[in-house]
Amino acid sequence: MRFQYVVPNAERPEVLEKIHDDPFSGYLGIDKTFEKLTTRFSWPNYSKDATSYVTACEVCAAVKASKAYTHIKRLRTSAYHPQCDGETEPFNRTLEQMLACYVADNHKEWDKYLPKLAFAYNTAVHATLCIVYGRQPKLPINLLFPTPNLDFNLTADAYASKVHTHLLKCYNLVEKHSQSKVNKFKFYADKHVRPASYVTDERVWLLNERKKKGISKKLSRKWSGPYTIIVKLNENKYKLRPDKPGKKKLVHVNRLKKCNSPPPNVRYDSILEITKNSLEDQLSKESTRKGINQPRETMGSQTTTPIVSTAYQPETDKGNNDGTFWIDNDHLTLQSQEVFSSP
Structure with missing residues (x-):
């Protein structure tokens, strides 16, 4: 009333x-x-x-x-x-x-x-x-x-019980209507939306939304990573692991985009293989042109490989009198890059 x-x-x-x-x-x-x-x-x-x-x-x-x-x-x-x-x-x-x-x-x-x-x-x-x-x-x-107050016979306990009964009815009604509204909004929201989907172990970029004091957002990198998806919780949430040492992240799919670059181990192996093949071709040409036959030799306790003839004279203490330069196998990739970048 x-x-x-x-x-x-x-x-x-x-x-x-x-x-x-x-x-x-x-x-x-x-x-x-x-x-x-x-x-x-x-x-x-x-x-x-x-x-x-x-x-x-x-x-x-x-x-x-x-x-x-x-x-x-x-x-x-x-x-x-x-x-x-x-x-x-x-x-x-x-x-x-x-x-x-x-x-x-x-x-x-x-x-x-x-x-x-x-x-x-x-x-x-x-x-x-x-x-x-x-x-x-x-x-x-x-x-x-x-x-x-026209109900003079209503005590405090009776009033509390009456309110409690009405509130329970209200809660059930609100829950029913709330779920109906959620389903309605979700239906219209998903009607024309085709969200991106990713799988476990797929590599992605993460949209960087953090703001740092003194750093212009317009001049900063928009994406961080790459990251690798380790867990797909549902169609909207993913758990990521960074390629570099760092914390795992739980993010929404809207902040992700596909990463097309290969994983670090694949990229390193490919570069190493290409470098070794190019190095062998270079050694073969140099040996044929200079008439140099330089087999694998042992210098002290380390096994080394001669890779350059007298045509290359780097400033190092490991050079021989005949102009041949020796390097360790562990530094093959690094030294080969220096070789091909030198005149």
Whole structure:
């Protein structure tokens, strides 16, 4: 059962002012103002009066932007895609407009209004306070027009039991509708989306979203890695291991892209094989051209391979008098790169 005050004509402007202009009301729109009004008060044509009052409000007209004027199209975010967050962004916009209604002349006091405006927003038409506490919240205007208690026989224990029963029904109803909404949003979000899919042991790049002080994001590398996928938790979440020593990461698929470069071990083996083949060809040509026959020899306890004739004279202490240069097998790849880069 809900009780409403029938407001006399002389007190209606004060009621509308408290419902709309007060910091605990927050200069909200027509729908939210009307919802607060209709749950507490009534008079002939009060819906029309409330609409006219909010429409004629000079503060709202000066602060709130028109969607038609700014050509803003309202979009809802898809699952796991915060670039267009349909829940967070409308609240931020509403809170900014509410603050602007009270601190337009003094921006240093905006934080003082946050508790009142948070209360105004939470007690609006989309309020969840009824589900949490089992009753309508008390507004400042309720102090001027207190709600009478007509059930004198209801004890505190009986009231608590009654509220508990109603809350259980509310929880079940909210859970049912919430799951229905989630399924609906997911259906439309996934309708035209074909997310990328990766497999275990596949190598990927990770989108670098970290911001460091003093570092320009525009001039920084957009992707870090490469990483190797070690666990695929589901179609959206993957666990990665970096190629270089570092921590494992749990990331969303939207931050990944395929890495086409070979793994480090494959890349090293390929380079080593190419280098050895090129080195053998170079040695064969040098030996044929110079007439040099240089078999494998032992220098002390290390086995070395002669790879260059007198045509190459590096500055080193390991050179022989005949101009032949000896290197260790372990440094074959490194030294061969120096050979081919020298004139």
